[in-house]
Every structure is written in C-alpha cells, then in structure tokens.
Amino acid sequence: MSEREPLDADLLPSGAPVDELPDAEVMDSEDRLRPGFVGRVLDAVHDGDGETARALVEPLHPADVADLIELARADEREGLVAALAELVDADVLAELNEHVREILISEMAPERVAEIAGELDTDDAVAIIEDLEEDEQRAVLRAMEPDDRAAIEEALTYGEETAGRLMQRDLIAVPAHWNVGQVIDYLRSEAELANDFWEVFVVSPSHHPVGTCKLSTILRSPRATRVAAIMVEEQTLIPVDMDQEDVALRFQKYALVSAAVVDASGRLVGMITVDDIVHIIQQEAGEDVLLLSGAGDGDINEPLAPTIRRRLTWLVINLGTATLAASVVGFFQSEIAAFALLAVLMPIVSGMGGNAGTQTLAVTVRALATNQLTSSNTLRMFGREFKIALANGLCLGVLIGSGVALLFGNTTLGMVIGAAMVINNLVAGTVGILVPVTLERLRIDPAVSSSVFVTTATDVMGFFSFLGLAAAVGLAG
C-alpha cells in the first residue's frame, strides 16, 4: 500500500527486509489484491516454483492470503494451498469465506483441523467446526485438547447465530475489592491469558458482572485505586442466547468495544469484542438487498447448484404471481383487441407502481432493520409515505397523462392513464410499508418475503386500474 510508511530500519527489532512488505504492486488503494500480483503467485504455483509463491505471499496479512485463495479459480486452489503450505495457517482459515474453507477443510485430516482449531479463539474455532458434517465434527473434537474441546462443545450447545457462538471464554474478570496494582500484577503474572481484550470485567463473588473498567482507565489510575472506584457500573450485558443481529445492533447503538455475555442466571460466561461484530454488522446490513431480490445470501463463492436452486425457487414463486397479474389483463382481451394502444401503455402503469413500491419497501425494510421504525412511529410513517405517494403520483400522472393526450391526440386516454398512475402510486406507497410492517409483526423477516407481495399488488392494480378505467369510460369502443 502506498500509504504504508517505510519503517526506520534501525527501529526494527527484527530484520525483515522492507521490500517484502505489500506495496502498490500488490494491492490497490482499496486493499484489493492486484490481478498482476495474483497472476504472479498462481503462475509460480503452476510452474512448480513453490518457493517464489511463498516469498510473494509471506509478507501478506492473513486476511489478504485468504483473499488470494478466494480469488484463485476453484481448480487452482488445491495446488495454491499445497504450495503455500504453512502460510495457510489457522488465522488464514479463520478469515476465509466459509464455502471455500469448507472445501479446504474437507481435504484435511481431522487431526490437522483439530490442531488449527486449537490455535484459534473459541469463536473462530466454532465458526470452522460448526459447518462440518456431524461425523467429521465428532472426529475433529475427539482429536482436540480436552480444554479446547469442552469450550467448543459448550459453544455448540447454543443456537446458531447467537451470542453463545460468537463469544470468547478467555476474558479478564476481577473482584471489585482489588486495587489497580493487583489487577496489573495479575495481568503480568498470567502468561496464559488472551491478549485481545480492551476492558476488564468486574464480578461479584458469585461471578455476576458488576462493572467494567476500560484498560485506559486502569493504566491511568494510581496502583492504590480500588477497582470499585473507577469501574463503570452501567453495563450492556449480552444474554448468551441473543440473536447475533441484535448483538450487532446493540454494539452499534451503544458504541461498545467489548461486552460481557451472561447466562440465564446472570453469571458472566464470555465476552464479545467489536472485531467479531463488524463483519456481522456489515453482513446483516448488506443482506437486505440480496434477500429482497431473492438471491439468498448472494455469496459468490457458494457452489453453483444450491445457488441455482435458491434463485430458481424465488423466480418460480414470482412466475406464479406474474401469471396472476397477467390473468387480470386476460379479462380485458376484447378491449385490447379493439384498441391495441392499451397494451402498449399498460406496462408503464404497472412498472412505475413497481418502482415506487420498491422505494417505499427499501426505506421501510431498512428503517425496521435499524430499529428506526418502531411501533411508536409506524402510523406517522404511514402518513409520510402516503403523502410522498400522493405527491409523486400526481406529478407522474400529470406528466404521462398530458404526454399521452398530446402524442395520441386522445384526452380521455390521457386522463385514464393519469388517473391510473395516481391510483397505482397510492397502492405502491401503502403496500410498500404495510407488507414489511405486517411481516415484522408476524416475526417473518420482511426482507425475505416483502417484494413478491408488493410487486404483485402494483402489477395487478396497475393493469386493473388502467384497463378497468379504459373499459369503464368506453375507450375500447
């Protein structure tokens, strides 16, 4: 990266040559590996020159090694991973896309998987092991150290996508009667402790959390200060069975860096840190556009067959609703036969309703997902969307209506399409909020199922209002 500062060589304790560090030839300014670099590594692998491949990859961050493996074609990956050998370590596997990882892991001996899982934090190890087939899972667990094994087996007892799967069990918990000096001495004496912690949890004798201390507070307080005097008592506790989406929202809302996880009796059982949460925030926020389109999780590394199956299921459902909408047109065949211009204009009304409905739907789904839209302001949102739909409908209606009237010299036709446009915009605005809000109340993910209802409504009402009005005023004649 061009912004990486060349290091002052005399300050470096180790002697790694500076020119091995990633630079502008390796990555672009947005942290993407350049195709030229990817090609050089793969060419070296292809030529059997594992040494060059390893020399190129060695300076990369594990997240970039994972990217490299993902960017390689499926048939190149096995060779690449074999050539990179020990560079594909536990950290790289933890960063790897789950579909790609699943294939790599399935090629490994259970003992090797157990060894890798043993090197990782509980949450990362669980992420690797939870995707395995049951018998593979058992084989890997059998090969693990008893301690690690117990931690993972416990994590697996919690539901998928809950706090229990995300949390680490390694954390620092101290009694409130300790002073800062005791905390520091404890931290210095325990070589086994994890290093990735940002806060110390203060617990009661029964191991209930009573407060937290930021490490900066501890560092800045004299040794004699009692922990109870500097801890923050207001804490955000995470129940162990909380859904990961809610955990992510809570971290975001309260700007948390780490949080204590408690079991049903309120005892401290683990800790979640923000670095385990950012990818969930990203994933949960980004999935709405994929779910609304029926593309599932939209992972480009997913094997082809399940991807096709998922998308096709959605398309077949939509084929059903499209047929339903078409049957509305079917009622007006004689009008269309008599006046084919109706068939030319009708998709404009239905399509524009679909566009307006999609806008309202997108806004509603996001507002629900970010907890901005709650039962306190649903009615107000309805009113807001109705006003927007009315304003837009009137503008679009006048525009298309006068255009059609002028172009075809037919004022009645202009008035019919204008009125239909207003009606369908109002339908779009109403349905675009009603459907996701109702699904949310029914505890169905509005992102998964809303759009098929909304577009069906705008198609059906688009055709019906336009062709129905045309028939009513005798335009067909």
Next chain:
Amino acid sequence: MSEREPLDADLLPSGAPVDELPDAEVMDSEDRLRPGFVGRVLDAVHDGDGETARALVEPLHPADVADLIELARADEREGLVAALAELVDADVLAELNEHVREILISEMAPERVAEIAGELDTDDAVAIIEDLEEDEQRAVLRAMEPDDRAAIEEALTYGEETAGRLMQRDLIAVPAHWNVGQVIDYLRSEAELANDFWEVFVVSPSHHPVGTCKLSTILRSPRATRVAAIMVEEQTLIPVDMDQEDVALRFQKYALVSAAVVDASGRLVGMITVDDIVHIIQQEAGEDVLLLSGAGDGDINEPLAPTIRRRLTWLVINLGTATLAASVVGFFQSEIAAFALLAVLMPIVSGMGGNAGTQTLAVTVRALATNQLTSSNTLRMFGREFKIALANGLCLGVLIGSGVALLFGNTTLGMVIGAAMVINNLVAGTVGILVPVTLERLRIDPAVSSSVFVTTATDVMGFFSFLGLAAAVGLAG
C-alpha cells in the same frame, strides 16, 4: 432491559436507586423504547410536568434519549427538548439523527452550540458543525475555545466523508525508546488526555508512526520492557484523505480497533477508533438497497420536500425508460390487435427478466462493495452468472412454455414464450453483471445507477423477444 443484572447495592460507589434503571417496561429485548414508555414521557411533557419527564428519561443512555426525541412527532420535539433541559446534552446531540439535530441546533444560540461542540471529541463536534449554514458555522466557531476551534477548522479543511473528518486528534503517541514504565507514568500524569483509546502509537522523532502497542500488551509487560520490543510494526495506516467507505472496509478486513491517520508526508495527525466506524459500516452496507431503488439515503427523518424531490427524480427517469420499453410494444400493435393473448402474456416475460436481473444485480453490487469481486475474478463471475441464467431460463422457459401450450392448446405459442423466457433470462444475467461492473470501472457508484439500465434492458428485450418471435412465426395471423 430484562438482561440487565440488578447491581449489588453495596458495591456501588454512588447511590442511584436501582429501580430507575431501564427495564423491560422501558425497552423491548431489541433495545427499542416501548411505545408505552414514549407515551408516558410525552404525556408528562404535554401536562407541563417536566419533573416526571426528566425522572423517566434520566436513567437512559444518551443513545436512547436520542431515540426518544426521534420517535416524538416533529411538533412535539421542541416541547420535549425544553422539558428535558440539561438531559439533552452534548452526547445526546452526537447520537441524534442529523435531520432532527439540524432543526434542534438551528433553534440554539451559537454560544450554546459552541459549548456543546467543545464537550465532544473532534469527530463528533465536526459532525454537528459541518451541517450548519456557513454564517451559523462562523458564529459557532467564533464562540469556541481557540484550541477546539483550531481542531475543528482543520478537520473542516478535509473533504466530506474522508478520514480527516472522522479522526480524533487526541491520541497517545510515545517514542520507541521509552519503556513501559515511562508510558504508564506519562498516562497517569497527563490529566488532560482522552480516555477513549485502545492502543498507543509509537512514533519516530519526526512524528512518523513506527508501530502500535495494544493497551493489553502494555499492561502485561514489566515496567522495564522497551516499547520497541513489544510494539507491532505491521500497521494499517489511514491516509487523511481516504474515503470513509474505504476506511470502514479496512477496519473490517483487518479487524482493527483503532488506526493511525497520517498526512501526505506520512506524519501521524490523528486516530480513528472502531466505535466511530461501526455506524459507517452499517450505513454503507445498508445503503445499496436504498440506492438501487432510487430512495436516496432513505432517512425517515429527512424533511418531506427533499425526499419527494429525490424519489420523483428517479421515478421520472424510470418513466422515460418505461416509455422506451413501451414503444417496443408499439411496433407490434397489429399483431396484438389480431391476437390479444400476446398482450396478456408479454408482461410475464419482461417481469421475469426483471426479477432475474435484479438477483444478479444485487449479488454483483454487494460483491463489488465488499471487494469480493475484483478485476481478478470478474470473468469467472460472468461465467458463473451465465450458467445460472441459462439453468434458470431453461427451467422457467419449459415451465411457462408447457403451461401456455397446454392451457391455450397452442404449441407454437408455448414454444415462443419459452424461447423468449430463455433469451430474456440470459439478457438479465449478462446485463445484471455487465452494468454494475462497467459503472464501477468508470468510477460511478453502481448502486446508484445500475437498476434503471438493467430493467430497461429486460423490459425491452422481454417485449422484443416475445412479440418479435411471435410475429416471426406468424402467430399473429
């Protein structure tokens, strides 16, 4: 919150009564204020009982006070804020939705705004001040302390949505030759230092970053240890002019908790912490669904007029493309007049193409946004989407083709609609990836402009392939 553990009263240094803490009556399990609670506060304000309102709100976290103000109707907010008085402090304003905040701030004297900004970190103060009109901005800056003013004026010299606006200037930088004891003594002696830091930056005499130390590492090392011996030299530096979306991706990719911001000459000028990034990650990931629908940033607190203007602009553009697609139908009026069933069936072909195109589009836009799709694997993605489109097109084509053939007893019509469905699915799959990838190459946000191109293509090709084939085989006759 039900999961908030009752505190052991004897461990609390202050005497805040436990029953004032938020509980299940105040918030639901997803951290949303309950409508009953919101109503109680607003009723108290309405009855002129400010004391009750303040007693209810006092135990809330600033983020929840901000939510409360957002959940109130626009005409209730002024009264609410007046009644809550000093409870609406700098932290609450920092958490508030920008549109709501803008209105509240515009009612305040510049001196009060300056006072609030002075209490906040630079990044939060900038967020408040950058939205003001230029003359208000000047008045507020004039009323600020010279130090704070200089910090904010400098931040405002950086472009909007860049690292320079996000960063804090308060950070801990130490020379590499210090030992741990010196760092701790320095931290203890400087009362003015910020408390929200998680890493210490190690700098050269010219103030270039040479490494970072996690606070946990410092806490766990003996006092005599040299900083140079425990610092991590591999750092991720953020250029001060980097776009906030790229900053967010970098934090996420490398699981950063904080990062040094450097100017063009590589000198350390600030620090960004992950809590300032999580809402950007959320916002950038969630905006694709809004942008693709033409709903702008989809903020439900935005005033009505700009919302209508933004959505209408998009709808008018779509009206143009819908008219274009309709004109394709116009070429086939005589066929439709002779065989009105064509008009009934044609929206199925165009609509299904739109659905399939939206799937590919959503997957492509997300893969581009998360840097999963790069120039290294674009060609492969094309192949993947083509295969999916072919498989889905064939399935849907056979389904609708045989259905139509059976239902209407017209094998030719069935074959025509089946073939058109295959063609339009291939168009959808190709255009659904080609458009966003091309826009990205042209440095245009694919989420903003892709969908209009894709649906125009699937509409036009849907109508053209179906009606054109029908005309070609003489179905109209």
